[in-house]
Amino acid sequence: MIEDRRGFLGGIASLAGVGAGLVAPVRAFAKAATGSGATPGAMIVSTWDFGAPANDAAFARGRSGGSLIDMVEAGVMVPEADPNNHSVGYGGYPDRDGHVTLDAVIMDDAGNVGAVGALEDTVHAISVARAVMEHTPHTFLVGEGATRFARDRGFPHVNLLTPEAEKAWRDWLKTQNYKPVANSETGTYGAGRPGTPGGALDHDTIGMLARDASGRMAGACTTSGMAFKMRGRLGDSPQVGSGLYVERGVGGATSTGLGEEVTRTVGTARVVASMRHGMSPQAACEEAAKHIAALRGDAIKGMQVGFLAMDTKGRIGAFCLLPGFTYAVTDAAGHTRVEKAPSLFKA
Numbered sequence: 001m002i003e004d005r006r007g008f009l010g011g012i013a014s015l016a017g018v019g020a021g022l023v024a025p026v027r028a029f030a031k032a033a034t035g036s037g038a039t040p041g042a043m044i045v046s047t048w049d050f051g052a053p054a055n056d057a058a059f060a061r062g063r064s065g066g067s068l069i070d071m072v073e074a075g076v077m078v079p080e081a082d083p084n085n086h087s088v089g090y091g092g093y094p095d096r097d098g099h100v101t102l103d104a105v106i107m108d109d110a111g112n113v114g115a116v117g118a119l120e121d122t123v124h125a126i127s128v129a130r131a132v133m134e135h136t137p138h139t140f141l142v143g144e145g146a147t148r149f150a151r152d153r154g155f156p157h158v159n160l161l162t163p164e165a166e167k168a169w170r171d172w173l174k175t176q177n178y179k180p181v182a183n184s185e186t187g188t189y190g191a192g193r194p195g196t197p198g199g200a201l202d203h204d205t206i207g208m209l210a211r212d213a214s215g216r217m218a219g220a221c222t223t224s225g226m227a228f229k230m231r232g233r234l235g236d237s238p239q240v241g242s243g244l245y246v247e248r249g250v251g252g253a254t255s256t257g258l259g260e261e262v263t264r265t266v267g268t269a270r271v272v273a274s275m276r277h278g279m280s281p282q283a284a285c286e287e288a289a290k291h292i293a294a295l296r297g298d299a300i301k302g303m304q305v306g307f308l309a310m311d312t313k314g315r316i317g318a319f320c321l322l323p324g325f326t327y328a329v330t331d332a333a334g335h336t337r338v339e340k341a342p343s344l345f346k347a
């Protein structure tokens with residue numbers, strides 16, 4: 001666990017009252033989780049099959065009295081710390097210059113949000129995003145400033161480039177062929193060994209949404225972005241309304257896949273807006289994916305984008321461009337399953 005010392009911005013934040021009320025325990029969640037007064041529907045959803053152990057960690061945090069923000073943070077910290085996951089946190093594939101850079105956002109349904117982009121030398125980007133939310137007057141820090149903020153807050157300096165990821169990068173340098181591969185994220189969860197979702201040109205993300213029995217919600221999204229991306233490239237993941245959006249009384253959505261396609265359509269804000277206007281989470285995810293396809297035509301051929309949404313009642317929606325997007329669902333009893341999302345195209 002990362003030491004959380006008070007940095008110089010801590011004083012500003014407490015003066016401003018930033019993040020007040022975010023750490024109240026989720027009693028309603030605990031009630032639902034123990035079965036009394038349980039509401040139907042999902043409690044936690046996350047992208048890809050490696051979301052399953054992350055959901056379990058989030059559920060455990062909720063059971064032990066954590067807030068929704070505590071839950072989504074604890075959940076996505078699992079793949080962030082996994083060196084075998086080449087697309088999130090430690091062990092992530094670097095940019096084309098050999099630097100591992102991380103993007104993350106965390107958000108609740110009251111408009112509290114924190115994000116970091118192009119963060120370096122820090123394992124838990126989501127915790128730095130949370131610190132931005134709770135200890136600064138800002139919503140988004142990037143690059144050198146984000147990394148300096150992480151050091152100021154006491155997050156340890158860690159070299160994120162593992163020997164395996166460095167070898168993949170050096171191999172890639174020989175050809176410098178850049179083409180994202182669809183669905184390289186999914187893979188081996190449940191096959192008896194840790195998930196290794198990364199292909200050599202992998203890009204992926206964990207996006208997670210959690211709710212309590214009263215329908216309050218929070219979400220988190222964290223990634224190392226596209227493997228071998230241009231230095232300075234930011235994807236959809238850390239951007240509110242693209243990688244993640246949560247709205248009180250409506251629900252939330254998160255995205256994965258080729259971030260540029262989600263960013264140009266502000267995909268998750270669109271999904272949540274459709275839900276606000278009465279669409280089911282499933283219909284809203286389908287509408288957003290179809291919109292990308294209609295807008296972009298041949299430009300998205302062979303590219304993957306996936307949307308995952310949950311409303312305040314725990315109804316889920318998931319839809320993608322190409323077959324292969326999977327997601328993990330945890331119910332109020334703590335049972336987790338992995339599902340396949342329907343797709344717009346056959347292949």
Ligand code: SD4
Pocket residue numbers: 185203204205223224225226234235236237255256257258259260
């Ligand atoms: C990005 N959307 O940086 C992220 C990558 C991702 O599954 O989600 N891949 O573009």
